[in-house]
Amino acid sequence: MPDTPALPPAAPEIAALRAEIDAIDDAMHDLLMERSQVVGRLAGSRAKGSGSPLRPGREAVVLRRLLARHTGPLGRDRIVRIWREVFMASTAIQGAFSVAVFSADAHADEARLTREHFGPITPVRLHPTPFRALAAVSDGEASVAVLPMPSEGDPAETAWWALLDAPRLQVVARLPFMAANDGAGALVVAPTPPDPSGEDRTLVLLEAANRVSRTAIAHTLAEAGLSVPSLLLARSEDGTLALAEIEGFLAPGDPRLAALPWPRRTILGAYAAPVAGDPA
Numbered sequence: 001m002p003d004t005p006a007l008p009p010a011a012p013e014i015a016a017l018r019a020e021i022d023a024i025d026d027a028m029h030d031l032l033m034e035r036s037q038v039v040g041r042l043a044g045s046r047a048k049g050s051g052s053p054l055r056p057g058r059e060a061v062v063l064r065r066l067l068a069r070h071t072g073p074l075g076r077d078r079i080v081r082i083w084r085e086v087f088m089a090s091t092a093i094q095g096a097f098s099v100a101v102f103s104a105d106a107h108a109d110e111a112r113l114t115r116e117h118f119g120p121i122t123p124v125r126l127h128p129t130p131f132r133a134l135a136a137v138s139d140g141e142a143s144v145a146v147l148p149m150p151s152e153g154d155p156a157e158t159a160w161w162a163l164l165d166a167p168r169l170q171v172v173a174r175l176p177f178m179a180a181n182d183g184a185g186a187l188v189v190a191p192t193p194p195d196p197s198g199e200d201r202t203l204v205l206l207e208a209a210n211r212v213s214r215t216a217i218a219h220t221l222a223e224a225g226l227s228v229p230s231l232l233l234a235r236s237e238d239g240t241l242a243l244a245e246i247e248g249f250l251a252p253g254d255p256r257l258a259a260l261p262w263p264r265r266t267i268l269g270a271y272a273a274p275v276a277g278d279p280a
């Protein structure tokens, strides 16, 4: 006989509701097992290819669809949390996956956003510089790198975006997918190109040999038919470097990019436009 005391009998109303929850849990578990079988078939499909299994664009499509049909007391942010774990479980089924993050310390935004996005089980390693995190991806030690959002004040030692070896490495996602009230953000870089989600932003690095003003760059981009939600500018003695966030998923041969007057315009990658969070 087990010596664990018998559970006190629950009130009949609670027992009935718990029986309903048990039946729902069984159905959810059956569906999760069935879903993982389908993911296993994806993993074996040659069409998916041999690179990283991660498809942030596809994840955004799934989440936007679920959020659009969502009703009831379960928070939208909880739906995102639950599916983040589902996506990472599916990624793990398809092969080893780990993250290299450049973060000042384990509590900085980038480290926190990495854990929230890639989940507590995914192996994550902190690196002391963005370039070390990128090298971990290049060397095949990590599947992706998480790096700080570019900023105009970035010193050369951390301005990873100015030196990204694209298209070999590309930005594929922006964290978090559900916009945070604190405005924190980070970018994910992978050795595979981004996948479109239907509502995306493309990052383009523009380099001019002379000094060009912000107004002139913004005007030229608008003239080319490009909508630019944000534009960062870094000037040096001998030229201008600008990072434009452009609406849409731009391909390298996009005629609007080809028409720009600057000698270099490099696509650094693209990411799904974040969805709005719930009001605080």
Ligand SMILES: O=C(O)C(=O)C[C@]1(C(=O)O)C=C[C@@H](O)C=C1
Binding pocket: 039, 042, 053, 054, 055, 056, 058, 059, 062, 086, 087, 088, 090, 091, 094
């Ligand atoms: O659709 C795919 O390619 C999958 O690998 C499946 C799946 C999912 O679980 O829905 C998992 C990981 C990807 O990042 C995107 C989607």
